[in-house]
Amino acid sequence: MPEKETLVMKFGGTSVGSADALAKAVQIIKDARANHNRLVVITSAMYGVTNLLLDSALFAAQGKIDSLPGTESALRERHFTAAEAMIKDGKLRNAVKAEINVLIQSLVNLCQAIAILGEASPRALDAVASLGERMSVRLLGAGAADAGTQSRVIESTRFIVTNAHYQNAHPDFKATTDKTREILNPLLDEGIVPITTGFIGATPDGVITTLGRGGSDYTAAIIGSVLPAHDVWIWTDVDGVMTTDPRIVSTARTLPEISYGEIAELAYYGAKVLHPKTIRPVVEAGIGLRICNTFNPTHPGTRLKANDQTNGKVNKGEQVIKAVTAIRKQKLVTIEGRGMLGVPGVAARAFGAVASTGTSVPLITQASSEQSICFAVPTESAHLVLDALQKNFALELSERDIDRVWATDEVAIITAVGSGTRNTPGVAGHLFSKLGERDINVLAIAHGSSDVSISLVVETNDTENAVKALHELIVK
């Protein structure tokens, strides 16, 4: 008996990245519909397409449109090959190809306009980037229809209402709730599966926006929370959230369960499992979330569970560390000087200066002597950040209240994630012993602001060894 509850499923770029993947997605939709009367499907662009689109716009801004015909045919080739392989109904197939062709033509028009202006505004970039999902949704929709699933393709620009912060737009939840229900509920009531675009929305005036790179997960969370759905399933190309990157540690394995707090930390610290903004709407709406593998659909994947109520303290013998991640290509910036002692406002000014460069800071530590503040920034921003700090503290530097502002060579931030890392005695000790055994030097530590992670900074060359060492602490 199909359930009355509503299920939202999102397919990522690799899950719709080829004819073969799309066929699997179509089958998954069919099977899910057999068990759920109310099903909503969201899709990303085909793998690599968003990058290709944005690159052509950025080239166009430099006046380079020579590669445009090549891009056009690459897009046609990707989408048409898939259409031919999976849509048996000739009429439907031709209709979809014609629609995709129109979208490809609008890429050409947009790029030509950008080339003439010599500039790609954020608004124009969103119009360009949106084409990936607008093409893939038509393919997936036709594939599902061809396989006999009653479905309807709808662009999410019709109901995801956002502000005009192009490239990283913020949804207006009130307007989005009203529109989503108004447009999707009548279809769901009839058992029709709406198949819609991830990543994109529109301003109240109807101008296309995007929710930020990787934003399709967020779309799924928004739709799930406003309907509301009982469950959101994110279909990707791995068996859920893993204990670490399997390319570094071959024994990495899938975590059957993870708490919201833990996954938020993982998403933040470099594990590309979920767009970080996805978590909040689902937690607030109390909706279940599952991450599963399009290429291994019978695997249960990873389930998110509500944060545990143990106050972060884990019983003896229970597993504390659940996963280990690494963020590479960082530098540690240090501001040091005896004249900083007890002077209020140094940190505020320092981070104000960093913020003025548009850089976000993943890790901060300060010695209690107050003689140094140290934080990580992405390597590519380190230069800008140092300049901004030097300008801001020019007076203190000339008076030697601040001795120097400097950045290390490239480093990596290794994060051990698990609830209870703060309140369970001995966890930090274990981490340091493991690293010590392998002669890995720890350059900085951050621990405490969240009770679900400890981050350590190591030299770039030690990245893999540090991940391997800490992964040994995960109980089998």
Ligand code: ASP
């Ligand atoms: N296609 C968009 C991107 O590549 C959104 C997504 O796939 O989640 O960023």
Ligand code: MG
């Ligand atoms: Mg993604």
